[in-house]
Amino acid sequence: xxxxxxxxxxxxxxxxxxxxxxxxxxxxxxxxxxxxxxxxxxxxxxxxxxxxxxxxxxxxxxxxxxxxxxxxxxxxxxxxxxxxxxxxxxxxxxxxxxxxxxxxxxxxxxxxxxxxxxxxxxxxxxxxxxxxxxxxxxxxxxxxxxxxxxxxxxxxxxxxxxxxxxxxxxxxxxxxxxxxxxxxxxxxxxxxxxxxxxxxxxxxxxxxxxxxxxxxxxxxxxxxxxxxxxxxxxxxxxxxxxxxxxxxxxxxxxx
Amino acid sequence: xxxxxxxxxxxxxxxxxxxxxxxxxxxxxxxxxxxxxxxxxxxxxxxxxxxxxxxxxxxxxxxxxxxxxxxxxxxxxxxxxxxxxxxxxxxxxxxxxxxxxxxxxxxxxxxxxxxxxxxxxxxxxxxxxxxxxxxxxxxxxxxxxxxxxxxxxxxxxxxxxxxxxxxxxxxxxxxxxxxxxxxxxxxxxxxxxxxxxxxxxxxxxxxxxxxxxxxxxxxxxxxxxxxxxxxxxxxxxxxxxxxxxxxxxxxxxxx
DNA sequence: AATTTAGCATTAAATATTTCATTTCAGAGC
DNA sequence: GCTCTGAAATGAAATATTTAATGCTAAATT
Numbered sequence: 348x349x350x351x352x353x354x355x356x357x358x359x360x361x362x363x364x365x366x367x368x369x370x371x372x373x374x375x376x377x378x379x380x381x382x383x384x385x386x387x388x389x390x391x392x393x394x395x396x397x398x399x400x401x402x403x404x405x406x407x408x409x410x411x412x413x414x415x416x417x418x419x420x421x422x423x424x425x426x427x428x429x430x431x432x433x434x435x436x437x438x439x440x441x442x443x444x445x446x447x448x449x450x451x452x453x454x455x456x457x458x459x460x461x462x463x464x465x466x467x468x469x470x471x472x473x474x475x476x477x478x479x480x481x482x483x484x485x486x487x488x489x490x491x492x493x494x495x496x497x498x499x500x501x502x503x504x505x506x507x508x509x510x511x512x513x514x515x516x517x518x519x520x521x522x523x524x525x526x527x528x529x530x531x532x533x534x535x536x537x538x539x540x541x542x543x544x545x546x547x548x549x550x551x552x553x554x555x556x557x558x559x560x561x562x563x564x565x566x567x568x569x570x571x572x573x574x575x576x577x578x579x580x581x582x583x584x585x586x587x588x589x590x591x592x593x594x595x596x597x598x599x600x601x602x
Numbered sequence: 603x604x605x606x607x608x609x610x611x612x613x614x615x616x617x618x619x620x621x622x623x624x625x626x627x628x629x630x631x632x633x634x635x636x637x638x639x640x641x642x643x644x645x646x647x648x649x650x651x652x653x654x655x656x657x658x659x660x661x662x663x664x665x666x667x668x669x670x671x672x673x674x675x676x677x678x679x680x681x682x683x684x685x686x687x688x689x690x691x692x693x694x695x696x697x698x699x700x701x702x703x704x705x706x707x708x709x710x711x712x713x714x715x716x717x718x719x720x721x722x723x724x725x726x727x728x729x730x731x732x733x734x735x736x737x738x739x740x741x742x743x744x745x746x747x748x749x750x751x752x753x754x755x756x757x758x759x760x761x762x763x764x765x766x767x768x769x770x771x772x773x774x775x776x777x778x779x780x781x782x783x784x785x786x787x788x789x790x791x792x793x794x795x796x797x798x799x800x801x802x803x804x805x806x807x808x809x810x811x812x813x814x815x816x817x818x819x820x821x822x823x824x825x826x827x828x829x830x831x832x833x834x835x836x837x838x839x840x841x842x843x844x845x846x847x848x849x850x851x852x853x854x855x856x857x
Numbered sequence: 858a859a860t861t862t863a864g865c866a867t868t869a870a871a872t873a874t875t876t877c878a879t880t881t882c883a884g885a886g887c
Numbered sequence: 888g889c890t891c892t893g894a895a896a897t898g899a900a901a902t903a904t905t906t907a908a909t910g911c912t913a914a915a916t917t
Contacts, residue, residue: 441778442857461770464756464763470770493756500755501719501748507759508719511766515716515725518773522816523696526904553865561777563905568866584865584913602697780873808895818875823896839883839895861916868909875902882895887888 390457390506393499398492407483411475418460420472426483428458433479434541436555438472448559449517451476451541459510464490476550521561524602529560530570531599534580534587546581546588645712645761648754653747662738666730673715675727681738683713688734689796691810693727702776703814704769706731706796714765719745731805776816779857784815785825786854789835789842801836801843 391399408431411417417428420440430452437450437458449471452458461470467486493500520532533556538545549556557567574580579595581588589595646654663686666672672683675695685707692705692713704726707713716725718741748755775787788811793800804811812822829835834850836843844850 439774442855445778447777461767464760465767470767494752497749497752497755500752500759504719504755504759504762507762507766511762512716512720512725515769518777519694522702522773522776523694523700566904600697821874871906873904
């Protein structure tokens, strides 16, 4: 499932027309600097010019094809990942092959893995949804700056804290709400956080939308149909149009 | 529910025989210093003697009666809380009065509220299960040291990181597993993390155990009975004896 | 153009979980 | 000792959710 290739989606072809960052000096140095996460300011702002250069000189730029696994759950965590372009999913793989998509990472976001400071372990699998261009930055490199640069330490703490709150909100939503509320959450999340338009075309499969909502794809589709029957949304194979956003928000709120 | 008083439990009478820390100089300065969380080293270790004194001089020692609310979800977060003695529950209050107990805090543990650095908001309600003696430490005080003391910043980051992993593990368990697995998790958590003995007597109500396991009390009791019928545990009104721990761990693992 | 394939949609049956109603029980207060 | 009360235990019914089975559709391959 995670390894399925989906080369036929228009969006994917678009994303393969990326500049090759290796060839451009300015781009090479700046791509991570534009990263931000969860509304927190960029962690690299706290670094001195020399520290920044040291990190940028050391980072590796890597491309992934849609469907590829970027990091695998339970493997050692050695690098932070800056997503420069494309879309990735953060997946918690359960015991019985049950996947839960915790988060979708857009371009200009940083993925840190969760237990960076404590246990150096990836608690999630990250997989490319579209083709991806990203940078790998050594955590050991990052940590050498922590003890000499408090501003940077605080920025990093903010980043972690923001990720923590975000993930926590997601998980609490999943636990507290019944299916319609969870589906509403997913639809609103895609509109507001990922595609920022209405209607929006999505590249995710219905299985993935279901994995984001903590249910089977059948259940997800059934709820989607119920929303359509109630005139709250229109949907086709790969697009969603939210017609009565107020109602959807209300459903999300009531769980 | 959260405000129910339970004065009749023996454990509670025991916990009311605390030393009054206000009267003892050594105790006044040291109670938080012994705190540790999630296996991380104590955050106060990173402070200089003067910094530590400054925090300790400023902290407030407060007692709560069993059942009292210590902090309320969605209120402004201004203080860290060091639990000195007693047991508290960290509750996420859902929309329809559905409570989920995220964690149980023992003595010598620190509660930070989650969004400390970012949004200064309590994301949980913390309520006293037994009588509690704790210290309130201003977060603003803490943060003044962050920018001048990197060691302290790293220690604090470790604390947050540890809490993050712990909570994340809890929530993932709740989402990925069916009821028997979740009940098994709760029973093992109480044995290993809270009471550290087998059999153990617990002060929590069955409703609270159910809230820890993300299900109704009826479902929890029914699962408990199933375990008893299978000879995996013995249980009475307020004690649990795990007979076949291997089996319980297996149930927990398979979800 | 025909074939293949992966994902989509829908249904019925099976299972998991909650809700509701009722009874039992143990400790608190008199 | 008796009564009262809130929690614990239990069973039946209602609901939520998953599983399994099937046909459909659109895009990719040949």
